[in-house]
Amino acid sequence: MEEKIVKKIATRESYGKALVELGAENPNLVVLDADLAAATKTGVFKKAYPERHIDCGIAECNMTGIAAGLATTGKIPFVSSFAMFAAGRAFEQVRNSIGYPHLNVKIGATHAGITVGEDGASHQCNEDIALMRTIPGMVVMCPADDVEARAAVRAAAEYVGPVYLRFGRAACPVINDRPDYKFEIGKGTLLREGKDVTIVATGICVGSSLEAAEMLEKEGISAEVVNICTIKPLDEELIISSARKTGRVVTAEEHSVIGGLGSAVCDALCGAYPVPVKKIGMQDIFGESGSAAALVEKYQLDGKGIYGQIKDFLK
Secondary structure: OOOOOOOEEEHHHHHHHHHHHHHHHOOOEEEEEOOOHHHHOOHHHHHHOHHHEEEOOOOHHHHHHHHHHHHOOOOEEEEEEEHHHHHHHOHHHHHHHHHOOOOOOEEEEEOEOHHHHHHOOOOOEOOHHHHHHOOOOOEEEOOOOHHHHHHHHHHHHHOOOOEEEEOOOOEEEOOOOOOOOOOOOOOOEEEEOOOOEEEEEOOOHHHHHHHHHHHHHOOOOOEEEEEOOEEEOOOHHHHHHHHHHHOOEEEEEEEEOOOOHHHHHHHHHHHHOOOOEEEEEEOOOOOOOOOHHHHHHHOOOOHHHHHHHHHHHHO
8 A cells, every 4th residue: 555645844934935925915014033034934035025024133022012113004014033032032022012002913933842853942932822822812823734824824914913823843744735624713623523532732733633543543442633723712612512522622732731722722611511631732841952853752742642641541
């Protein structure tokens, strides 16, 4: 039997390509970067539209303020940097200069999570979703693949208000490449139906969860897989509906289990349909230096790791 070849693309690459496409359609779209255009992939936008790309240097807080000012003039600014800097270093400016006045600024945060790899714990931001969720009115999205990332960037550009977009450094499998794929802010996607357990995943853990579901199926365990790109606002209706069907929920994310997708899902379920929940992610620890693949395996965020944790949970 011929093995299926799975295409892999880093979502930061998708971000850069989507910006170029949108730049051709909307002259008000501008991109700001903090001396990382090659890494965040906004360099391709700079090449296409140099007059609409602003390199602010290694000054993320200042860049955030500039973007806020541009938004007041009718521009649609995309602020770009590593998640550790875009959400972490510039948190005060994101909160006070973008969130509080509810300005139309989009934050493209790349290199999120442990798949930053060799850069180590200082650059592996596993807290950004938690931080951004707390800002009133902030939309928070974490796409699973190239298709979803490009759709999310387009949706963010069309949406009026602040948006946080989370992208990864490492290439990940394309799973949404199908004709019937539709993207909408605030809506999750049922990727696989099941009856024994629901796996709610975001980002790179969506692909891993699908792999885990296949492993579980071989043992007679039917796992439902829900892809949540928009963590805020959350598709509570889909999650609660699935929980009613299976009675048990597992969340999977390349982020701390404190304040991220898992916490958002628990918030939704505890008020409407309380069921046992297992949160898979970074367990109140920092990452470490190593290859992306080795780290994903060590912290059990690959298909095998998620499968094993679900097996323990179901016992």
